[in-house]
Amino acid sequence: xxxxxxxKPVISMLIFPALIIYCLVVPxxxxxxxxxxxxxxxxxxxxxxxxLQNYVNLFLHDDIFRLCIxxxxxxxxxSILLQEPAAFIFSVLLTKGVRGQKFFRNLFFMPIVFSxxxxxxxxxxxxxxxxxxxxxxxxxFGNKEFxxxxxxxxxxALLSVTVALAWQYIGYHMTIYISGISSIPKELFEAARIxxxxxxxxxxxxxxxxLMPMIQVSMILITTSSLKAFxxxxxxxxxxPAHASEVIASHMYxxxxxxxxxxxxxxxxxxLMVLCIISSVILTKVFKDRVYxxx
Amino acid sequence: MALDDIINGDEELKNTYIPYRxxxxxxxxxxxxxxxxxxxxxYNKELxxxxxxxxxxxxxxxxxxxxxxxGKGIIPMAMGNQDPWVGSLPYMFVFDRxxxxxxxxxxxxxxxxxxxxxxxxxxxxIIVEIAEAGAYPNNFNTLNYDEAKAxxxxxxxxxxxxxxxxxxxxxxxxxxxLGFFNFPDIEGxxxxxxxDWVCSQDGATSISAKSSADKxxxxxxxxxxxxxxxxxSDLAMSGALVPAKGxxxxxxxxxxxxxxxYSQLENVKYSIIPWDNLLGPNVGKExxxxxxxxxxxxxxxxxxxxxxxxxxxxxxxx
Numbered sequence: 001x002x003x004x005x006x007x008k009p010v011i012s013m014l015i016f017p018a019l020i021i022y023c024l025v026v027p028x029x030x031x032x033x034x035x036x037x038x039x040x041x042x043x044x045x046x047x048x049x050x051x052l053q054n055y056v057n058l059f060l061h062d063d064i065f066r067l068c069i070x071x072x073x074x075x076x077x078x079s080i081l082l083q084e085p086a087a088f089i090f091s092v093l094l095t096k097g098v099r100g101q102k103f104f105r106n107l108f109f110m111p112i113v114f115s116x117x118x119x120x121x122x123x124x125x126x127x128x129x130x131x132x133x134x135x136x137x138x139x140x141f142g143n144k145e146f147x148x149x150x151x152x153x154x155x156x157a158l159l160s161v162t163v164a165l166a167w168q169y170i171g172y173h174m175t176i177y178i179s180g181i182s183s184i185p186k187e188l189f190e191a192a193r194i195x196x197x198x199x200x201x202x203x204x205x206x207x208x209x210x211l212m213p214m215i216q217v218s219m220i221l222i223t224t225s226s227l228k229a230f231x232x233x234x235x236x237x238x239x240x241p242a243h244a245s246e247v248i249a250s251h252m253y254x255x256x257x258x259x260x261x262x263x264x265x266x267x268x269x270x271x272l273m274v275l276c277i278i279s280s281v282i283l284t285k286v287f288k289d290r291v292y293x294x295x
Numbered sequence: 296m297a298l299d300d301i302i303n304g305d306e307e308l309k310n311t312y313i314p315y316r317x318x319x320x321x322x323x324x325x326x327x328x329x330x331x332x333x334x335x336x337x338y339n340k341e342l343x344x345x346x347x348x349x350x351x352x353x354x355x356x357x358x359x360x361x362x363x364x365x366g367k368g369i370i371p372m373a374m375g376n377q378d379p380w381v382g383s384l385p386y387m388f389v390f391d392r393x394x395x396x397x398x399x400x401x402x403x404x405x406x407x408x409x410x411x412x413x414x415x416x417x418x419x420x421i422i423v424e425i426a427e428a429g430a431y432p433n434n435f436n437t438l439n440y441d442e443a444k445a446x447x448x449x450x451x452x453x454x455x456x457x458x459x460x461x462x463x464x465x466x467x468x469x470x471x472x473l474g475f476f477n478f479p480d481i482e483g484x485x486x487x488x489x490x491d492w493v494c495s496q497d498g499a500t501s502i503s504a505k506s507s508a509d510k511x512x513x514x515x516x517x518x519x520x521x522x523x524x525x526x527x528s529d530l531a532m533s534g535a536l537v538p539a540k541g542x543x544x545x546x547x548x549x550x551x552x553x554x555x556x557y558s559q560l561e562n563v564k565y566s567i568i569p570w571d572n573l574l575g576p577n578v579g580k581e582x583x584x585x586x587x588x589x590x591x592x593x594x595x596x597x598x599x600x601x602x603x604x605x606x607x608x609x610x611x612x613x
Binding site: 153 | 433587601608
C-alpha cells in the first residue's frame with residue numbers, strides 16, 4: 001500500500017480530478033476576470049477590447065472609487081481596532097481557569113455560526129431610529145426625544161457596520177488566540193511565576209511573543225476579509241447614504257451588476273485582488289522575524 | 296415601422312392615443328403603450344373635509360396646507376426617502392412647474408443641458424423650502440417605504456406623493472376617502488398642473504418593419520383591434536390603468552379615484568417621464584442620491600456640480 005501511495009505517477013493521477021475541478025472554479029475565473037477588466041462589456045451585447053481604459057477611468061476619473069478606497073481602509077483599521085485587542089484580552093482572561101470559562105468561550109464563539117445576512121438584518125433593526133434597541137436605550141436613560149438614524153447619517157453609517165461585524169467575529173479571533181495560548185508549554189508560566197513575574201509581565205513577555213504566529217494568522221484573515229467586505233454593507237446601508245459607506249466590493253457590485261459595466265467592475269475586482277495580495281505579503285514580511293517556531 | 300399614419304388614419308386610435316416621447320424616434324411614433332403609471336399627490340378626503348380645506352391650486356395654497364396640518368399635529372405629507380427615488384418625485388414636479396415640460400429633455404434626453412443650470416438649483420431650493428416647512432415626517436430621509444405608506448393609510452398623514460402602482464392597495468385601505476391631485480402651479484413658472492403629468496407608459500406594442508406584406512396587414516388589424524376604444528375600455532374596467540383618453544367607463548363599477556384619473560388624463564398634453572428611468576442606472580441612481588443629499592442639507596449647487604461630473608463621464612461630453 002505504501003509503495004503505491006508514494007509512487008509519484010499514482011499521486012498525480014489521484015489528485016488530477018480534484019485539480020481539474022479546482023482549476024475550473026478558482027484560477028480560470030480569476031484569469032477570466034482579469035481579462036474582462038481590459039474590455040468593455042454589458043453582459044448582453046458584444047465585448048469590446050478597451051485596453052487600460054477602465055483602469056484609467058478608475059484611478060483618474062472615478063471620485064466614488066477614491067471614496068471607496070478611503071472607506072475600505074477606514075473599515076479595515078476600525079475593524080482591527082474593535083476586534084483584535086478585545087479578542088486578545090478575552091483569550092487571556094478565558095485561559096486562566098476561571099469559573100464558567102467554557103461557558104463564556106462558547107458564548108463568544110456562538111455568533112460566528114450565524115449567517116452574515118441574518119446578523120446584518122438583526123443589526124439593521126438594532127440601529128433603527130424608532131424601533132431599535134440603541135435608540136430605545138438612549139431614550140430610557142436620557143433624552144426622551146432622541147431619534148438618530150445610525151445607518152442613514154453619513155458620519156455614522158460605516159462605523160455602525162463595523163460594530164456589527166465586530167460583534168460577530170470577536171469570538172473567532174478569540175478562539176484562534178485561545179488555541180495558541182493553550183499550546184504554550186506550562187513550564188514557561190511556572191518558571192515565570194517562580195521568577196516573580198506579575199500578570200502583566202506574563203502577558204507581555206510570554207503570551208504575546210508566543211502568540212505571534214496566531215496574531216499573524218488573525219491579522220491576515222481580518223485584513224483580507226475586511227478588504228472584501230460586502231454582505232454587511234449591502235444589507236445594512238447599500239453603500240449609502242450617498243456613498244458614505246461605499247466600499248470597494250459594493251462599488252464593484254454596483255458597477256458590474258446594476259449598471260451592467262462588467263469590464264469596469266472586473267477592473268475594480270482585479271484591483272481588490274491585488275490589494276489583498278499586497279497586504280498579505282506585507283503582513284507576512286512584518287511578522288517574519290517575530291514568529292518563533294519552537295522554543 | 297412608423298405608426299403615425301395608422302394612428303392618424305384610424306378614428307378610434309386618433310381619439311384615444313396620448314403622445315409619448317419615449318415611443319418616438321426622429322419625430323415619428325413607433326409604439327403604442329397599454330399600461331400607464333403616473334405619479335400624483337394622494338390625499339385623505341376626510342382629513343381635508345375635517346379641516347375645511349380644498350385641493351391646492353397654487354403653491355401658496357400648498358404651503359398654507361402644510362402649515363395648517365402641521366399646526367394641528369398631522370403630518371402634512373408622508374414620505375419615506377430611504378429609497379432615494381421617492382424624494383425625487385416632488386423635485387420633478389417643482390422643476391416642471393418652474394421650467395416647463397421641455398427643459399428637462401435638454402439634459403435627460405438630448406444631453407445638451409446641464410444639471411448646473413439655474414432652474415435645477417432653484418427647484419432644489421423649493422423642495423428644501425417644502426421640507427423645512429415641516430411637510431414630512433421626522434427622519435423622512437431614512438424612513439422606510441412601507442412605514443411612510445402606513446402613515447398615510449392610517450390617517451396620520453394628510454397627503455402622500457406616490458405612484459399609481461399603489462392605487463389598488465390605497466383604494467382598498469381607504470375606499471372613497473382617497474383622492475388625488477397634481478402638484479399645483481408655481482407662480483411665474485412655465486409648467487401647468489393641468490397639462491403636465493409625471494407618467495410613464497409600458498407594454499409598448501410595435502410592428503416590425505421586416506415582416507411580409509400580409510403579415511404586416513394582419514399585425515395592423517390586430518393593433519387596431521387591441522387598441523380600439525372598446526378593448527381599452529374593457530382593460531380599464533378590469534382595473535389596469537390605461538394610457539388613453541376618450542374611454543367608455545362604467546362609473547358604477549370602477550372606483551371613483553380611477554374615474555378621476557381618467558378624466559384628468561383628457562387634459563394631459565405632456566408626459567414627464569421619471570428622470571431616473573431616462574438617465575440610466577448610473578446617472579439615474581446618482582440623480583436620486585442627489586435629491587436625497589439635498590434633503591439632508593447639502594448645498595444644491597455643489598451636489599448638482601457633482602452630478603454633472605458623473606453625467607459627463609458617463610456620456611463622454613466635455
